Amino acid sequence: MKSHSTTILTVRHKGIVAMGGDGQVTVGSTIMKADAVKIRPLLEGKVLTGFAGATADAFALLERFEAKLKEYPANIPRAATELAKEWRTDRALRRLEAMMAVVDAKHTLLVSGTGDVVQPTDGILGIGSGGSFATAAARALVAHSALTAPEIVRTALGIAAGIDVYTNEEIVVEEMRSET
Numbered sequence: 001m002k003s004h005s006t007t008i009l010t011v012r013h014k015g016i017v018a019m020g021g022d023g024q025v026t027v028g029s030t031i032m033k034a035d036a037v038k039i040r041p042l043l044e045g046k047v048l049t050g051f052a053g054a055t056a057d058a059f060a061l062l063e064r065f066e067a068k069l070k071e072y073p074a075n076i077p078r079a080a081t082e083l084a085k086e087w088r089t090d091r092a093l094r095r096l097e098a099m100m101a102v103v104d105a106k107h108t109l110l111v112s113g114t115g116d117v118v119q120p121t122d123g124i125l126g127i128g129s130g131g132s133f134a135t136a137a138a139r140a141l142v143a144h145s146a147l148t149a150p151e152i153v154r155t156a157l158g159i160a161a162g163i164d165v166y167t168n169e170e171i172v173v174e175e176m177r178s179e180t
Contacts (some may be wrong), residue, residue: 007130007167008038008050008101009157010108011138013149016179019048020153022057022130022161023170025055035170036095042066043105046104047076049172052128053098061087061098063113080109080117088115099127105179123178130160130167150175 004026010019021038022032041063048070051058062085080102096150100111108125110118121171124142126135137156141147147155150173161167 003141004052004054004129004166006052006128007160007164008052008127009064009104009131009134009138009153009160010048010050010101010123010125010143010177011149011152011156012103012108013152014141015178016149016175017094017108018149018173019050019103019173019175020150020157020171021050021052022157022167023172024166024168026166031168034168037172039172039174041174042068043073045176048103048176050101050127050133052101057130058098058100061100065100065102066070075106076107077109077117077119079142080111084111084113084115084117087111087113091093098102101125101127103176105177126156126160130157130164132156133163133167134160149178 008021023035025033025036065083068083072079102109108123124138134156137159138152141152153173157171161169
């Protein structure tokens with residue numbers, strides 16, 4: 001049985017981009033860890049990555065993505081695209097079960113093993129089992145509150161934790177300035 005990490009949310013709002021993740025890691029239906037940190041700053045904090053899915057697979061992908069960032073340091077869409085191509089075509093990588101959210105000052109990207117590199121129109125991206133719940137909550141909060149991006153992420157992930165059994169309230173949020 002693989003361990004799975006769930007729920008990452010990214011919100012780009014009022015000049016700040018915030019990424020948050022819950023702390024739950026499960027094996028089957030058992031909570032194995034409640035305080036995992038699923039967000040990693042890369043390139044001296046200029047890029048944030050978050051992962052959902054099989055834990056070991058996610059760490060393997062983070063290492064590969066970091067290598068791609070070193071090849072294309074000023075171009076995260078290119079680094080993400082190169083990772084997605086490799087992920088989809090490499091025999092061993094193809095079996096990895098994880099998703100990544102990647103942000104820098106300009107871009108918010110979803111990267112998946114099916115070759116997807118998608119930038120959401122509204123700058124809000126949720127992945128993992130509680131990702132859809134967190135995304136819906138974040139969109140409502142952006143439209144109808146005066147909360148900051150980190151506050152929206154924390155609140156929306158809390159809402160997702162109240163709905164999704166694989167998401168908990170041990171939330172870690174990172175933020176950076178946004179150009180969009």
